[in-house]
Amino acid sequence: MDVGISQDIQDVTVTPEVTEITIQTETPDIQVEAPSVAVSVSEPAQVNITVAVQGAPGTDGNGMVSIPFRYGDATPKDLVVALAGKVVYSVALYITESFDGVGASLSVGDAGNAGRLMQTTENDPLSVGGYITNPSLSYGADTQLLLTINQGAGASQGAGVVLLQIEP
Structure with a gap:
C-alpha cells in the first residue's frame, strides 16, 4: 500500500x-x-x-509454514488454516526419522477429504526422504488443513516436517 x-x-x-x-x-x-x-x-x-x-495464519509472511510431527501425535494434527481464496501451492512432507509401525501412513488434507492435498500413496513414512505435491488448490471458505497420522501397529519411532506453501 x-x-x-x-x-x-x-x-x-x-x-x-x-x-x-x-x-x-x-x-x-x-x-x-x-x-x-x-x-x-x-x-x-x-x-x-x-x-x-x-498472510495466512501461521505462515512466515511469505506464505510458508513448517510444522513438525512425531509418531504418537494426536491425529488428525492441525496444521494451519488456509484462508478463503488463497492458493495452497505445494505440500512437502519430509520424513526425518522413518516410522517403524506396520501399515504406517500419512496424508494431508482437510476434514472433508484427508488426502485432498497429499494422499497416502504419495509418500512413504517407512523411508527417510522428501515427498512433494503441487495441488494449487484454493478453498471457498477458511479451512483447517490437517495431517492424518496412522503410526502403524507396534510403532516406536517416526518423525518429520510438513512444509506448506500458501498464497500470502
Whole structure:
C-alpha cells in the first residue's frame, strides 16, 4: 500500500490488517501507538510508513509454514488454516526419522477429504526422504488443513516436517 501526501494534511486514516510499521525520519519526536496505529509528528517532517498485510495464519509472511510431527501425535494434527481464496501451492512432507509401525501412513488434507492435498500413496513414512505435491488448490471458505497420522501397529519411532506453501 502506498499513500502519497504532498500537502499539509491534519489526519490520514488507513485501515488494513497491519502487521508491521516502519518509520523513517530525521525527527526524533514521533509516537506510534498500536493496535490502531496512531502516528504523531511534533513538527513538519517527511514520514515514510510501510504497512504489511497479514498472510495466512501461521505462515512466515511469505506464505510458508513448517510444522513438525512425531509418531504418537494426536491425529488428525492441525496444521494451519488456509484462508478463503488463497492458493495452497505445494505440500512437502519430509520424513526425518522413518516410522517403524506396520501399515504406517500419512496424508494431508482437510476434514472433508484427508488426502485432498497429499494422499497416502504419495509418500512413504517407512523411508527417510522428501515427498512433494503441487495441488494449487484454493478453498471457498477458511479451512483447517490437517495431517492424518496412522503410526502403524507396534510403532516406536517416526518423525518429520510438513512444509506448506500458501498464497500470502
